[in-house]
Amino acid sequence: MKLARILVLICGLALAVSGGVPLLKRIFADTKPSVQLTVKDAQPRDVENVTQTAIERDYTAAWLAISTALANNTLKPLNDNFSGFALDKLTQRVKDQKQQGITTRIIDHGHKVNAIFYSQDGSAIELKDTASIETQVLAGGKIIHSDQAQIHYYAVMTGAEDRWKVRVLESSAE
Amino acid sequence: MRTLIFILLVFAVCWFAADCARAAELQVPQNAVAGQPLTIHVAGSGTLYLIGPGQVIKREFKSGSVEIKGEELRNAGRWIAAVEGGNQSQVFWVKPGKPGKLNFLARPSRVPVARKDVISGVAFVFDQYQNMVIEPTPVNFKLSVGEAAGSSKTVTSRAGVAWTTSGSASKAGAAQFVATANDTSVRRVVQQVAADPCERSLRMHVAGRSGNMVTIETDPIRDCSGNPVPDGTIVTFIQTDKTGRSTVDARIKKDIARAELPASDSATVTVAAGVVLGNELHIGGKQ
Numbered sequence: 349m350k351l352a353r354i355l356v357l358i359c360g361l362a363l364a365v366s367g368g369v370p371l372l373k374r375i376f377a378d379t380k381p382s383v384q385l386t387v388k389d390a391q392p393r394d395v396e397n398v399t400q401t402a403i404e405r406d407y408t409a410a411w412l413a414i415s416t417a418l419a420n421n422t423l424k425p426l427n428d429n430f431s432g433f434a435l436d437k438l439t440q441r442v443k444d445q446k447q448q449g450i451t452t453r454i455i456d457h458g459h460k461v462n463a464i465f466y467s468q469d470g471s472a473i474e475l476k477d478t479a480s481i482e483t484q485v486l487a488g489g490k491i492i493h494s495d496q497a498q499i500h501y502y503a504v505m506t507g508a509e510d511r512w513k514v515r516v517l518e519s520s521a522e
Numbered sequence: 523m524r525t526l527i528f529i530l531l532v533f534a535v536c537w538f539a540a541d542c543a544r545a546a547e548l549q550v551p552q553n554a555v556a557g558q559p560l561t562i563h564v565a566g567s568g569t570l571y572l573i574g575p576g577q578v579i580k581r582e583f584k585s586g587s588v589e590i591k592g593e594e595l596r597n598a599g600r601w602i603a604a605v606e607g608g609n610q611s612q613v614f615w616v617k618p619g620k621p622g623k624l625n626f627l628a629r630p631s632r633v634p635v636a637r638k639d640v641i642s643g644v645a646f647v648f649d650q651y652q653n654m655v656i657e658p659t660p661v662n663f664k665l666s667v668g669e670a671a672g673s674s675k676t677v678t679s680r681a682g683v684a685w686t687t688s689g690s691a692s693k694a695g696a697a698q699f700v701a702t703a704n705d706t707s708v709r710r711v712v713q714q715v716a717a718d719p720c721e722r723s724l725r726m727h728v729a730g731r732s733g734n735m736v737t738i739e740t741d742p743i744r745d746c747s748g749n750p751v752p753d754g755t756i757v758t759f760i761q762t763d764k765t766g767r768s769t770v771d772a773r774i775k776k777d778i779a780r781a782e783l784p785a786s787d788s789a790t791v792t793v794a795a796g797v798v799l800g801n802e803l804h805i806g807g808k809q
Contacts, residue, residue, distance in 0.1 A: 437576025444578035
């Protein structure tokens with residue numbers, strides 16, 4: 349009898365842990381995506397330590413902005429972190445989502461980012477990002493699509509007033 | 523036992539067949555290209571959403587195919603096709619079109635002549651819908667001043683970017699820096715200006731005397747490639763005699779710098795522009 353109770357207790361605990369761990373992961377994924385930046389392959393100029401830290405910080409902020417903007421159909425987070433073509437496209441996406449009554453929930457499981465180009469004058473940097481992302485599309489509050497995948501992104505960031513902003517963000521099958 | 527295995531096998535086959543049938547209800551081609559029309563086959567009726575990186579397309583449909591016009595499908599990248607209420611969705615990829623736009627950064631905008639690897643050009647390759655073309659693309663960089671044949675280099679882009687460095691020409695003037703990919707060209711102007719004055723051209727002489735002043739002027743000041751140093755460049759004249767030191771900063775005007783210094787029985791005058799020192803002159807006594 350006692351053994352049965354212990355078994356039930358263990359099963360209950362296992363159930364709680366198995367449900368709780370992914371939940372915690374999601375909470376942390378939503379608040380701050382993890383970005384690991386490697387700069388050893390950058391050409392033709394080496395990336396300075398200060399720049400590496402700034403890129404890591406601002407690229408993280410950019411992904412947080414994407415998640416917030418697509419989940420709530422708001423433009424403010426985008427304006428702070430994007431410029432150029434990337435801003436145009438994401439702005440259009442949010443406007444279209446709003447018009448068509450859908451939202452997108454992004455659960456970000458992290459980014460392995462490699463700097464592949466850093467311009468001679470230090471004004472532009474290109475990153476290749478392997479992102480682990482879970483995407484849920486909701487129409488009228490109901491999930492119409494859900495998937496989890498590793499997606500390759502190419503991002504070009506340029507220096508702005510007080511931060512680096514994403515100017516190009518392109519997903520690629522390769 | 524055999525019966526049980528048979529039932530399980532039948533069940534698995536049915537499950538697989540049903541799954542295949544459900545997947546076949548939504549068929550999206552996997553070779554879509556931005557700017558080209560797309561046909562999606564879909565069974566039943568309902569609302570189809572196409573969610574792309576920078577746009578969302580919504581279509582009401584009845585069994586058959588949904589046509590998406592080329593000008594509607596503008597964004598390359600990862601798309602999601604999803605049917606509302608149909609429990610059907612699929613991920614598909616759209617490739618960028620042909621290169622149709624270049625973002626060309628040329629640095630610096632002003633550069634001294636005859637310097638190695640001082641000009642850099644970076645070109646980002648896009649299609650006409652602002653999708654970055656990741657496929658390797660040859661980009662030609664050409665740098666020339668006036669009618670003279672300049673330098674030309676073709677670089678294959680990597681992950682959408684091609685770059686080059688080049689030395690400045692020995693002749694001053696507005697250099698045309700042109701990047702070309704496919705049929706698209708972008709031109710930038712890099713102003714090549716004379717470098718520092720050449721030591722051998724920084725010579726001065728007495729141009730005249732009036733009352734108790736001596737006028738000193740330089741020969742036409744040029745850089746070591748023979749280009750006239752721009753007007754406005756500061757030239758410093760320093761006169762040293764027994765009473766002390768007099769300094770005059772004069773600007774080059776029409777290639778020549780001129781200064782009036784107090785006449786002295788015996789003085790030494792030196793001339794300098796930036797880090798370049800010219801000849802030395804003795805006035806008042808023997809030269």
